[in-house]
Amino acid sequence: MSIFEVPIQDPIYFVGRKSVTRRILQLIKNKQSVSVVGEKRIGKTSLLNIIAHKRVFSQYGLIENTHRFAYIDGHQLKNMSSPSESYAFIVKHLKLVFPQLTGQLPNKPIQSFYGLQKICREAIREGLVLVVILDHFDVLTKNPVLDRPFFDSLRSLTMKFGIVFLTASEKMLFELEQEAPHAKGSPFFNFFHQFELSPLRPGENLQQLQNIFGYYRINIPSEIPAIIVDKLGTNLGTHPDALQKIAHEAIDIYEKNHKVWDENCRNQLIESPFYE
Secondary structure, eight states: OOTTSSOOOOGGGOOSOHHHHHHHHHHHHTTOOEEEEOOTTSSHHHHHHHHTOHHHHGGGTOOTTTEEEEEEEGGGTTTOSSHHHHHHHHHHHHHHHOGGGOTTOOOSGGGHHHHHHHHHHHHHHTTOEEEEEEETHHHHTTOTTSOHHHHHHHHHHHHHHOOEEEEEESSOHHHHHHHOTTTTTOGGGGSOEEEEOOOOOTTHHHHHHHHHHHHTTOOOOTTHHHHHHHHHHHHHTTOHHHHHHHHHHHHHHHHHTTTOOOHHHHHHHHTOGGGO
């Protein structure tokens, strides 16, 4: 599996989103929680990864030794059997970014919210800012044991300890709250600054294709990315997932032709059923 078939981790391969990256990091710097909303495979997780990358956030005034980003995948909380189990899971991930603060944090699930509060309190004492990333947030809200008291407790962490949350979901938070009667009414859902993630801009789509071909060291004629974008059309032509898929089809054609790009390869790519 290539780096372009999974969420991007390295900023060198990340294209566009400069404005939204800057604005989100400025809000985080001001300890404002942020919600990123966008359709499936639009690039939400890649954006979260880039925002949490020290080489990126340090460019926007955040301090590497002060700001700590803890990533949690909502899929991992989807099947938790109790809020206590979820607290313990969050504490486990916080220990990864706060190794010097863990001390004697309790491991028993019944005490795990205490452990979560303790690590947040210690972070404040050390002058640190904790940013908790909750990716695939819409998935974890479907777990009925993660009820209003659970989300209320997360909200209390922002009020008591200045914890910042960064979520990513396919739907807006107010919609998720309406679809989760077990969590309805929690103030956790209404204090976020929301960003709706759009497809790539013209030019950025070409850069993404060039990045993919360059990564594989494929000497494809310079006009091919523009032909691909034109064939994909207005909507698919700026969608990261569609661009990745057709780029890998081009790579497959190239590989099967003994790593030589010729007119036959060009015709196969242009006539691909993927565009239909």
